[in-house]
Amino acid sequence: MSRDVFIVSNSTDELGGVTGWMHQTARLLAGQGHRVHTIGIHASDLKMALPVEPAHPVTALYPAHPPTPWTPHGIRDRFRIPTRRKEAARAAAKKRAVARLSEIFATARPGAVVIVTQVWAMEWVGEADTSGLRVIGMSHESYGYSRASHRYRWIKNHYKDLDHWLVLTEEDADQWAGDGMNNVGFLPNALARLPEVPSPRTARTVASIGRLSDQKGIDLLLDTWALVAPQRPDWRLRVHGAGEDEAALKEQCTGLGLDGSVEWMGRSDDVERALAEASVFVQSSRGEGFPLALLEAMASGVPCAAFDCAPGVREIVRDGEDGLLAPPGDIAALADRLLRLTGNPRLRDAMGARARSGVQRFSASETLRRWEELFAFLER
Template sequence: MSRDVFIVSNSTDELGGVTGWTHQTARLFASQGHRVHTVGIHASDLTMALPERSGPVTALYPAHPPTPWAPRGTLDRLRLPTRRREAARVARKRQAVARLSEIFATARPGAVVVVTQVWAMEWVGEADTTGLRVVGMSHESYDYSRASHRYRWIRNHYKDLDHWLVLTEEDADKWAGDGMDNVGFLPNALSRLPLVPSPRSARTVASIGRLSDQKGIDLLLDTWARVAPHRPDWRLRVYGAGEDEAVLRAQCTALGLDGSVEWMGRTDDVDAALADASVFVQSSRGEGFPLALLEAMASGLPCAAFDCAPGVREIVRDGEDGLLAPAGDVDALADRLLRLTGDPLLRDTMGDRARAGVQRFSEQETLRRWEELFAFLER
């Protein structure tokens, strides 16, 4: 049956994997005849190129809303300008929640709200969701959430939802062990399979991701400092933009890597970037079910990655279609890169296996499981 689906994210245009997932999933739902409305809490200042829309796209704020005021002592409470700014923030939030309620009020019976990130639940939780089924999501691993403030947010905001989803069975089991018995799991889908895989002829290692602490580009530079002296004819291409770029470039210079590291900036043509590489590397401190790994393997690239989350080891079968290193162990990750860059037969064998194996995460299978969930929520 056709139903209304509202996908609510922190932002609908922010550079990053969740944004890509949001628009990919909106397209899949629309292909099934569902009416999809994608909502972001705010518009982003670091945006990505978006695909053709699969329905209305709305941002509740033109920029990131201010954080709530936390007064520090009696004198702080008496500061009139600060109190006025806080009153303006509260009033603007009421308006944003009212707008979200208006959007939800357009729904037909059987509608579902999918909240992709727990921060966005602050607005969804205050909106009128009468008659709607609400599904929450977390796109990071249990361990990464557990080490952050999001663990408390998830426990507070998701425990009473109709359902919520993580990306792997292992993470779902851990949340269930914490008493969150409404949790399930559903992996991300492979968005595309390039017609022609990378020829793996360039002496290039590629990394694609936001230049932020989570993606561990600082760890990648430390790793490459161990690889570069042994592979003087290889280059590391870093694709991405982000708040840590200046610091990372300074680190690169301090490590003497400016001659072997190329800062490519953000790219809207991931397929072309991967076609120009022979190996893919991911150095994240935390992940959920990384789309970058799926895309690299679909392009026929063997991957070296930190085993930082259950989703990583579900995608990369260590020793078969890629090589994993213990999380944060730069010596081990350097060893994996040296093995892949030094052995053309190993690269080709693992790359071919990667391209074939990653197709088990097809869009069709993911969509089937979403439809099963929608039917379950109607019972």
């Protein structure tokens, strides 16, 4: 059955994995004959360059990130006229954005579905008119990472009454179900594509790909590399990505004496090429969901060393078989994994080949089949 599918995210163009997932999923669903519309709450400053121009409609409700609601503190605050005017303007702009979202949803034909990829976007979807639509909420991070953040309260408030909500692994779904979320299911991310030719794994390069933010743990990676670099003076760490922590991380790099062995590559618009030029991939995140970067590295035949920070990581990387995992935040252990991979070309080749083969279990066709099953289930 062909249906209208609206995918709503915080942004449709922000540099990051959720943006990539959004447009990849839109392409897959459109290829199945569905009419897909991607919607972002706002346009982003730090934009992602998409490998393929979207063939589906793309809408941003705001031209930039909307202001945070104002909360007065004390009686004197309530009489600050300029601030009250700004808050009134913010509320009016939100009302217009919600109305625009309702107009888009009103174009839907019977059987339409709204997929909300991030809980912050539910503020607008929750106020919009979704009459006749099935609403699916999603989380792209692990239960543990959400539980330790303010998003836990948002999820409990916004997602418990939806038609369905999805996490990325069965383990995460079980944890949320045990926490009282009875409408939860799981669906892993799909592998976008399999490069025709894997990395030759001949370059003495370790690659990291991800936003330069606290979640991605590049500060932990630099501390790790400080343990690896003296023993691997002919290897280089290439950090692909951009983000709010860039200046602080470069300062840390200099302070650790790593400027000669760390290369800052900037935003990674051509991930496939970056991986083709690497022999090892490293992920040092504090928290993840089902990281696309790991999938892409393994599809390129690049063995991975990563912190075991989420069920999705250990579901993708089978420790000791097609990659090596370290306890979360343990830089000595991650350094050990990197030393093993950089020091043993036979191990790299064996794990890289198994990674490329094994990661194909997350095929797009299997993911599409499960989306169709969910759509049919929600119609019953």
